[in-house]
Amino acid sequence: MFEKFLTGKTAVVTGSNSGIGLGVAHRLAKAGADVVLNSFTDSDEDHALAEKMAGEHGVKVRYIKADMSSADECRALIEKAGACDILVNNAGIQHVTPIPEFPVEKWDAIIAINMSSAFHTTAAALPLMRKAGWGRIVNIASAHGLTASPFKSAYVAAKHGVVGLTKVTGLETAQEKITCNAICPGYVLTPLVEAQIPDTMKEYGMNREDVIKKVMLERQPSKEFATVEEIGDTTVFLCSDAAAQITGTTISVDGGWTAL
Numbered sequence: 001m002f003e004k005f006l007t008g009k010t011a012v013v014t015g016s017n018s019g020i021g022l023g024v025a026h027r028l029a030k031a032g033a034d035v036v037l038n039s040f041t042d043s044d045e046d047h048a049l050a051e052k053m054a055g056e057h058g059v060k061v062r063y064i065k066a067d068m069s070s071a072d073e074c075r076a077l078i079e080k081a082g083a084c085d086i087l088v089n090n091a092g093i094q095h096v097t098p099i100p101e102f103p104v105e106k107w108d109a110i111i112a113i114n115m116s117s118a119f120h121t122t123a124a125a126l127p128l129m130r131k132a133g134w135g136r137i138v139n140i141a142s143a144h145g146l147t148a149s150p151f152k153s154a155y156v157a158a159k160h161g162v163v164g165l166t167k168v169t170g171l172e173t174a175q176e177k178i179t180c181n182a183i184c185p186g187y188v189l190t191p192l193v194e195a196q197i198p199d200t201m202k203e204y205g206m207n208r209e210d211v212i213k214k215v216m217l218e219r220q221p222s223k224e225f226a227t228v229e230e231i232g233d234t235t236v237f238l239c240s241d242a243a244a245q246i247t248g249t250t251i252s253v254d255g256g257w258t259a260l
């Protein structure tokens with residue numbers, strides 16, 4: 001359905017050497033886009049990932065190191081990319097602790113990486129999109145951009161902020177061929193979610209299986225994790241002509257979580 005219609009476009013996906021970002025990058029490359037992969041590391045594995053993706057999909061793939069906790073590096077990422085027709089703000093981290101004990105440096109890092117980075121990359125990318133006369137911004141928010149859970153204060157605050165930024169960006173570009181939307185996934189089994197399991201086991205006094213069933217998928221009526229491919233295909237849809245009038249809004253991919 002989406003074969004190669006993005007040929008000639010360049011997509012920058014932040015936080016894309018793992019999980020959802022990598023899945024989204026694969027789907028955009030499959031649809032023909034050249035891709036810029038990113039994370040804060042600069043390892044042989046990162047560059048090998050880019051080479052492998054290029055070979056698999058027959059597109060250009062570069063890996064550019066930039067730390068999304070730094071405003072300057074966020075903006076430098078877009079500058080180094082040179083073109084940015086599609087911007088996917090995906091980089092994110094999590095920390096699970098009650099508010100009184102929540103470490104200040106974790107709060108600051110989550111707000112910077114999960115929320116402020118999207119402001120900085122968007123500010124740098126919009127002039128390039130305007131010059132090209134076309135653009136798509138997809139912010140990977142979360143069901144936690146629309147609802148809350150205990151012990152995730154910084155994450156929930158940042159994701160609600162991303163949804164707000166999405167609305168403002170949609171309004172500021174409404175009369176151009178540029179759209180901005182947020183995808184709000186429910187639980188997707190990625191390294192970020194895997195890493196929450198031990199802390200959640202501790203907080204709730206449960207074993208791994210019960211945390212998955214009774215805490216995570218308890219909120220997800222489908223009782224299934226969403227997949228990185230589903231988030232990738234939703235992103236590709238938002239880049240299509242069919243989605244030209246979808247802007248400044250959210251699309252939930254959460255197995256019914258936010259219908260509860």
Ligand code: NAD
Nearest residue numbers: 015016017018019020039040068091092142187188190192
């Ligand atoms: P993940 O840990 O697999 O991926 C996070 C990515 O962000 C990695 O590539 C990592 O290298 C990168 N990253 C982290 N800190 C960075 C920094 N300072 N600079 C640049 N890159 C950085 O996690 P994921 O589950 O794939 O999460 C991706 C996004 O999806 C996040 O924004 C997350 O909040 C969101 N999300 C995930 C789920 C889920 O259930 N997995 C649900 C809703 C939303």
